[in-house]
Amino acid sequence: MPNIFAPSSNLIGKLAIIGVAASPLVAMITISQFTRSGYVTKVGTAFEQPVPFSHEHHVTELGLDCRYCHTSVEKSAKAGYPATHTCMSCHSQVWSNSPLLEPVRESYEKNVPLKWTTLNKVPEFVYFNHSIHISRGVNCNNCHGPVQAMQMAYKGRPFQMTWCLDCHRHPEKYVGKPGSAFDLYEKIRKTKTGTVLHDEKTGKKEWAGSGLTEEEQTLMVGDQYVRKGEELEEGKKLVKEYNIKVEQLSDCAVCHH
């Protein structure tokens, strides 16, 4: 009687056994990678908005301050969205006939608010406060990515808890001097250059301009900067100056209540 299985099928059998044994691991890795993927976190996805508002144009090219529109970022938990009135303070004069701005004019005339698609959002059981982070000199781009370069706004960071905790356990890596949260944008305003350039050959992201520290350049292109040596020491000094009680920062009730 001929063998039903060729000798090679041993290998298939072994592989099958290994495959079955490894499948839970594979499944776990797949699921964990899936939950971290842009598909779930929506990082880098620009959603349709009522008006194709360009942060790049307003921030880099025109040099508007973040706080011109996000007025409460220094005072309140929420940064705040600009009222239609804020848009109209310029656009009643500038581009007042642009068809792209029709929704803004309509909102202003009919007193019906614009409805923006929310990009940056933490879950309901997380209580994030903008004002305290700004007062500790944390740069906007640290959490929101290269906003100054966004044609259409998108989410810059995945907002996963481990990412929050990285700073809350090691604030020296991210805190800045008092009042320095907007320094980067000050420089952008002065040089009027802040657009990210892509080198097509190397795929490297770069910033065109001068006078920025290495950390600021990294923030400009939307990467996470890793402080080393002296910078870290500087950060630790700031943490002490601010009287930040680092152990307490990772107490659950600081963010969850």
Add this chain to the structure above:
Amino acid sequence: MKTKQWKSYAELAKTEEFTQWVDEEFPNRATLLDLDRRDFLKLTGAGMALAGLSGCRIMPQTKSVPYVRAPEQLVPGQSLYYATTLESRGLGIGVLVRSYEGRPVKIEGNPEHPSSLGATDVWTQSELLSLYDPERAQSVIERGEVRTWDQFFSTARPVLQKEAASGGAGIRLVTSTVVSPLYAATIGKFIRAYPNAKWIQWEPLSQVNVRKGTQLAFGKPLTPVYHLDQAKTILSLDADFLLTLPGSVRYAREFANGRRVRADKPEMNRLYTIESSYTVTGASSDHRLAVKPTDVERVARVLLTKITGSGAGQLPAGVDEAFLNALVADLKNGSGVVIPGDEQSPALHAIAHAINAAIGANGKGVTYHAPIEAKVTDQAADIKALSADIEAGKVSFLLTLGGNPIYDAPADANLKKAYLSEKCPLRAHLSHYENETAELSHWSLPESHGLESWGDLKAHDGTVGLQQPLVEPLYDTKTPTEVIALLLGQPLTGMELLRQHHAAIAEPVWRKAVHDGVLPGTASPAATVAPVANLLASLPETPASPDLEVNFRPDPTIWDGRYANNTWLQELPKPLTTIVWDNAALISPKTAKKLGLIASEGNNDAVNIAQYSGKKLIEVTVGGASVKVAVWVQPGQPDDTITLFLGYGRTKGGAVCEKQGFDVYPVRTSGSLNHALGVTVKPTNESYELAYTQPHHLMRSETTDPFGVNEALHVVEHKNRDIVRSGTLARFVETKGHLHHLHEADPERAGVAPHGESEGEHNEHPVEVAKLPTIPADDAFGLGRNHWKYLAAEPTVKSEVNKEGYNSLYPEYSRAGFNAWAMSIDLTTCIGCNACTIACQAENNIPTVGKDQVAAGREMHWIRIDHYFESADLEHVESHFMPIPCMQCEKAPCEPVCPVAATVHSHEGLNQMVYNRCVGTRYCSNNCPYKVRRFNFLKWTQGAGGATTLNYFEKPVLKMLSNPDVTVRGRGVMEKCTYCVQRINDVRIEAKKESREIQDGEIITACQQVCPTQAIVFGDINNPKSKVSLLKQQPHDYALLAELNTRPRTTYMAKIKNPNPALVKPVAAEGGH
């Protein structure tokens, strides 16, 4: 006489039900889930396999909607506070309302308002839910058809025009008691336009007897206002001035101010109560006499003759002459005041005023002012006349503005019959709810809520509080003032009407008044009064009453029925009885036995009562009418007196109030609005289960030690240790405040541990920190993450919190370097009013669960008021109230048992509860000796508790109710008191932004803020000068269940009473240690 602390008859009887409640957290839970072992395992397996998936979800797309034109001052994410005035039980109380992005989310007291002084009561707190109540009247309805306001006015105006010819003789305007100057003036205009129209005020609970009383005593109707701050002796004659009397919030503060016993100030006032039901005022009194309603008047007569020294009266049987003599001596001692209750007869009021005059209290302890209401009327007579007029066909337009006369008018007015006779062709009813009166009216008109209206309301002392809207009306509603103005053809807004009325006030003054919520200088001046000579001779005789009597009382939560659709109030355990969602007939144990309701043979009384109370209906007959009511055997209730509570048994007005409890209005007639004589009670065989929380969350367990483990470990057994520690002022002075130190037994209390000599040794061994085992800082409980640091080098907590000084197996806990939040609760000034429970519910988005779930022990309140009886027998009880929030133990037993670290310690000493980590094992609540943890058994916010509870999902308006700073919890999650951590975080962030330390008193918890007596103090015990630190240094500060060594951050100050030494019976010699 030795006394014992107990909570329920079941406890005294040691019934099976009771032992289950002690031993198991939730008795009978097996019956809730009828599964066999196989199904259980299947479900468990499936649950474990799928549990992880429940955490997965993709965040939904949401929209961000900014303003078109941002309002001035409004900062997104930050709250604004506005002063306004709300109606609490018919009078104005000043409030500050938190408005978050345009919606009111929390009500606090206005410190500048004389009735509030910064605190509020349960009714004011729950106005928030009333505003968002999905069952509110929302549109104009004519006989079941939706109409518009215009359609109503075009129907009403021709009728008015026709009536104008006769001066409006056919018009009847029915309102509640009017205490608003604007409303009164608008009605005045209406009456001027239609001079023959009749304006009738009707409210089931009114101050008619108070006015009649001053009429008898001084010849004119007046409002007495009491000043308890300086009073040394207070006598309450059936007056529940701590909870139900107008101005109760202020009175409670003044009363408590005279009772804050401290080591350096060992003095307090003395409260005598003579009352015909058991009230929280009676429970807070130093001497209490429980007598029948008519006997209160008899006792008062004798009291007056004793004080004036003229004539002699006959005391009712059972009243001790020595008691009266001691009381007279105290009252005559200067700084005394007598307070008569609203429900008592005019004669009693007159006698009380005469006593006040005789002891020199006039102008000191009590002042008399012009009546608060716009017109003093005999309300019962008026409503009866209205009914007769309707029957006679004299009424062509009946407009009832507010109130609910069909439900609550006296039975002998027969108002319902008059309505149904259809002799009045146009009946309209303005109301917050489509209630019984709306059902029988042709037009049902929706009324604006106080938080949506402009207006003004007088406080208990006549001060005018201004009302400004926090939101635009949610529905197409109007205030009564606006309706009358529109009927008069004045289409003005509420604001215009109010400003017009107060046009004499200059604009800057007006703006400031609106900002402050109070019109300055409007408190009515004290009137000079001259007592009538020979008062007693002019008073009618007290009616003879050989039999049972009934007294009608406002329900302590839903009042006369007006708050009946408020789920928070329905689920609030009523003070003393702890009944929820129902009313009951209170009856004393002795009377229950006398009437044959409970068996007098067989078991002992406690067992018989435990098997009967709250489980059967009785039939109460007054005159010709009778009602069936659930029976509740209440210790402390006077004999031969049945107390019936108003407000229940509603038939229309929302799913929450309908079919709950028993309507007792059918036996309440205009002659017996407050109490009735000649009552008969018949037992019935009908069963009825009341839901009550008295046996829930029992902390004391009769521990057994079969293996001698405790003995071997020298664990002191505290089964006899009182949970509420109490003592007399005399003993406080004698022991220098160390009432219970060194287990020195108070000879009067059987409860205090009768320990042997050997056990006393424990006290001489305070914790030696250096010898205790330490755990590496980074690895507490092996969970990694330095979430709890032990610093053996800094023994900061050696014996400050745990005064018992027991050794601990756990390592020391350090609070160095951080704010250490703690709370102190003064049991002497806690009056058991429940305001903290409701304030906590509002602040922390606590759901309601419905009657059945409460009966299963699943109520969700984060702070509960435990109520203990203390007595030597079943009848002569004292009561103790004890608010129990989370103790925030430094060595919290709940923490080490959590398998997922969902409850962990913060560096500021909070025992944090992380909802998003919790998997619902309930191990923590199992291990909590204080039983403060609450579990979301079902989806409460999705209506799982039944139709009567809050269903956020089907009724989206309720979403506006929730505090945006607190997570709404889902099913399967544990929750508990957080010390209002959202408020702590807010203040901490603000302080950090300003680079400063948090100041003492900057953080106020919701329970602390609402407390009328300021019994709750919160603060940082690392600041030695903080209020809470100073309180914790008081000698009578103690930790609850200190022997468990949990080092609670919440501690209590022992309850001090101030009995008259002349009335303290000598201690029996037997049995003392």
